Amino acid sequence: MRDFSEWAAEQMKDPDFKREYDALEEEFALLTSLARARNRAGLTQEELAQRMGTTQSVVARLESGRSKPSTRTLERYAKATGTKLRITLEAAE
Numbered sequence: 806m807r808d809f810s811e812w813a814a815e816q817m818k819d820p821d822f823k824r825e826y827d828a829l830e831e832e833f834a835l836l837t838s839l840a841r842a843r844n845r846a847g848l849t850q851e852e853l854a855q856r857m858g859t860t861q862s863v864v865a866r867l868e869s870g871r872s873k874p875s876t877r878t879l880e881r882y883a884k885a886t887g888t889k890l891r892i893t894l895e896a897a898e
Contacts, residue, residue, distance in 0.1 A: 833870075836870050842883070845886070845888075848886065853885055
């Protein structure tokens with residue numbers, strides 16, 4: 806059985822797959838940032854949800870990418886994890 810990295814390397818040879826994968830880069834970066842902030846704060850999803858005044862399932866959806874969070878939601882997430890939200894616009898490459 807192949808591992809994920811072997812499968813991904815093979816898929817990246819397909820230009821259509823690579824284009825779609827690259828298009829999701831910023832979304833993956835956000836999801837990674839959310840999970841890292843919660844882990845650094847030493848919180849479970851349930852504990853974070855309580856701090857945010859929401860439910861664990863909402864936090865799970867945020868961290869999985871199944872929902873597109875508003876800026877207000879990201880601000881609440883940042884405050885609950887003791888982090889600072891920073892949104893930047895950068896020149897397109």
